[in-house]
Amino acid sequence: MSGNNPALAAPAAPREKLKPAGFVAIGLWIAVAAAFAFYFVRAFDVTLIERFGWSYLHGLWVTVSLVGVSFVLGAIVSLPVALGRMASNPIAQGLAFAFVYFFRGTPLIAQIFLFYYGFGQFRGFFETIGLWWFFREAWYCGLFSLALNTAAYQAEILRGAIESVPKGQWEGGRSLGLSRQVIFFKVVMPQAMIVALRPYANEIILMIKASAIVAIITVYDLFGETRQAYSRTYDFQTYVWAALLYLALVEALRHATNWAERRLTRHLKR
Amino acid sequence: MRLAQSFALAAALAGLFAGTAVAQQSDADKDWSKVVIGTEGAYPPFNFLDASGELKGFDVDIAKALCAEMKVECTFVTQDWDGMIPALQNGNFDALVASMSITPEREEQIAFTNKYYQTPPAIAVPKDSEITEATDATLSGKAIGAQVSTTHAQAAAALFPSADVRQYPTAEEYKLDIENGRLDAVMDDVVVLDEWLKSDAGACCKLLSTLTADPAIYGKGVGVGLRKGDDKLKTMLDDAIVAIRENGTYDKIQKTYFDFDVYGKEPAAQ
Numbered sequence: 214m215s216g217n218n219p220a221l222a223a224p225a226a227p228r229e230k231l232k233p234a235g236f237v238a239i240g241l242w243i244a245v246a247a248a249f250a251f252y253f254v255r256a257f258d259v260t261l262i263e264r265f266g267w268s269y270l271h272g273l274w275v276t277v278s279l280v281g282v283s284f285v286l287g288a289i290v291s292l293p294v295a296l297g298r299m300a301s302n303p304i305a306q307g308l309a310f311a312f313v314y315f316f317r318g319t320p321l322i323a324q325i326f327l328f329y330y331g332f333g334q335f336r337g338f339f340e341t342i343g344l345w346w347f348f349r350e351a352w353y354c355g356l357f358s359l360a361l362n363t364a365a366y367q368a369e370i371l372r373g374a375i376e377s378v379p380k381g382q383w384e385g386g387r388s389l390g391l392s393r394q395v396i397f398f399k400v401v402m403p404q405a406m407i408v409a410l411r412p413y414a415n416e417i418i419l420m421i422k423a424s425a426i427v428a429i430i431t432v433y434d435l436f437g438e439t440r441q442a443y444s445r446t447y448d449f450q451t452y453v454w455a456a457l458l459y460l461a462l463v464e465a466l467r468h469a470t471n472w473a474e475r476r477l478t479r480h481l482k483r
Numbered sequence: 484m485r486l487a488q489s490f491a492l493a494a495a496l497a498g499l500f501a502g503t504a505v506a507q508q509s510d511a512d513k514d515w516s517k518v519v520i521g522t523e524g525a526y527p528p529f530n531f532l533d534a535s536g537e538l539k540g541f542d543v544d545i546a547k548a549l550c551a552e553m554k555v556e557c558t559f560v561t562q563d564w565d566g567m568i569p570a571l572q573n574g575n576f577d578a579l580v581a582s583m584s585i586t587p588e589r590e591e592q593i594a595f596t597n598k599y600y601q602t603p604p605a606i607a608v609p610k611d612s613e614i615t616e617a618t619d620a621t622l623s624g625k626a627i628g629a630q631v632s633t634t635h636a637q638a639a640a641a642l643f644p645s646a647d648v649r650q651y652p653t654a655e656e657y658k659l660d661i662e663n664g665r666l667d668a669v670m671d672d673v674v675v676l677d678e679w680l681k682s683d684a685g686a687c688c689k690l691l692s693t694l695t696a697d698p699a700i701y702g703k704g705v706g707v708g709l710r711k712g713d714d715k716l717k718t719m720l721d722d723a724i725v726a727i728r729e730n731g732t733y734d735k736i737q738k739t740y741f742d743f744d745v746y747g748k749e750p751a752a753q
Contacts, residue, residue: 330659330660330663333662333665334663336663336664349664351649429656431628431649431650431651440565440631441631441632443565444565444631445637446588447568447569447588447589
């Protein structure tokens with residue numbers, strides 16, 4: 214448990230003295246920052262905000278809702294997959310392994326193309342089984358691929374976290390006469406979730422950025438709206454805005470994770 | 484080593500900003516014996532890659548004829564449509580021959596030669612479609628596909644505000660999606676749609692109607708895009724367009740692709 218206690222972390226290495234080259238490098242970086250600030254202030258154009266402000270907010274909402282919903286769906290799918298990965302049954306193990314192998318091993322862009330354009334070729338089949346309304350919409354297709362993709366990653370996070378909980382916790386639970394379900398959900402999972410918190414936050418951050426890919430299947434997320442704005446103005450500050458909005462999203466998430474970690478590990482502080 | 488990396492990155496960024504700040508330069512001291520031409524390669528019959536990966540099409544043949552007329556050596560590069568103008572400005576190529584309409588928004592960014600063709604936009608629908616005419620009322624709530632950042636996408640949004648206009652990275656994707664039944668109509672150049680409808684892939688659909696091109700959106704026809712300041716190259720190309728129109732080369736090329744005059748009735752705007 215020492216890993217969760219900052220007081221026990223190794224002391225930071227003493228700071229090295231800046232050498233002349235270091236000063237030059239820092240000077241260069243300051244120059245870059247100044248150039249960027251100068252560019253942005255000079256290029257800043259209020260009429261662009263009037264023209265595209267609402268579409269950026271709309272795009273931000275599409276990105277947030279897409280990532281939020283697919284993350285939750287992915288979490289639900291990841292539980293049986295993680296259990297399958299840890300199962301002793303070779304069929305369950307094989308299926309779970311194949312799922313993770315495919316979704317982690319192929320590019321997200323290929324998966325999205327496959328689900329959007331590929332499934333579109335089997336319209337008759339999907340109409341027969343009554344699922345065409347789902348695969349007809351680009352937003353659902355994006356959601357579907359993002360959810361399955363993140364499920365594969367989340368399954369691995371979950372498996373690693375569950376396996377990191379010492380065997381003694383299972384044994385202790387059993388000696389108290391608890392059922393397997395109770396031990397799993399009330400003893401092991403809460404401890405595993407603390408270990409999994411950081412990797413989960415990492416996964417959401419990766420998803421926020423990866424979700425920009427849905428712009429190519431006609432979903433106007435933040436990046437899609439940015440491309441629209443850029444195509445009308447040819448002004449690079451449209452991309453700067455998008456970058457700042459993505460940065461703000463990730464930054465908010467980082468703070469939320471820090472807060473959650475502090476809250477969840479209170480009992481481990483001494 | 485990290486210091487060296489820091490240097491390299493800072494220098495690269497500084498170069499990037501310096502690059503965007505460069506004012507337009509005149510090409511008076513260039514001899515233009517070699518010209519690099521940029522095109523998309525995904526817009527049949529104007530520019531496309533054939534089965535062997537070779538660039539073909541009306542744009543490509545016209546560009547070759549112009550180069551022969553100007554007695555310059557030309558090489559071709561392909562570039563994604565929505566990065567076309569920045570790639571030209573960054574100097575990845577010198578002349579953009581990619582069926583780009585001369586619009587006021589684009590003229591703020593780059594220069595154009597006089598037009599080398601001008602064809603009207605049109606709308607295609609699935610063969611079993613109940614839509615009989617292209618008006619905002621009949622297309623209300625319908626999904627219209629068009630290529631991203633094109634005059635057609637812009638015009639679709641302007642002409643049919645109650646429709647749901649979806650933008651695709653290339654023409655290939657909206658063609659796939661109307662075949663798959665996700666789109667109720669597609670909008671593009673009449674020649675592009677006609678070529679597609681005549682092919683096996685276009686068997687799903689029929690031409691609904693040809694539309695009048697709004698000059699505010701469509702501009703003055705299709706021209707060769709150039710960097711601002713490359714006046715010498717512009718004069719060379721303008722002269723070459725007149726020359727191939729007069730010596731019959733243009734007609735010969737046009738006959739291999741079309742059975743009507745794509746130059747349009749209106750003379751080139753001066």
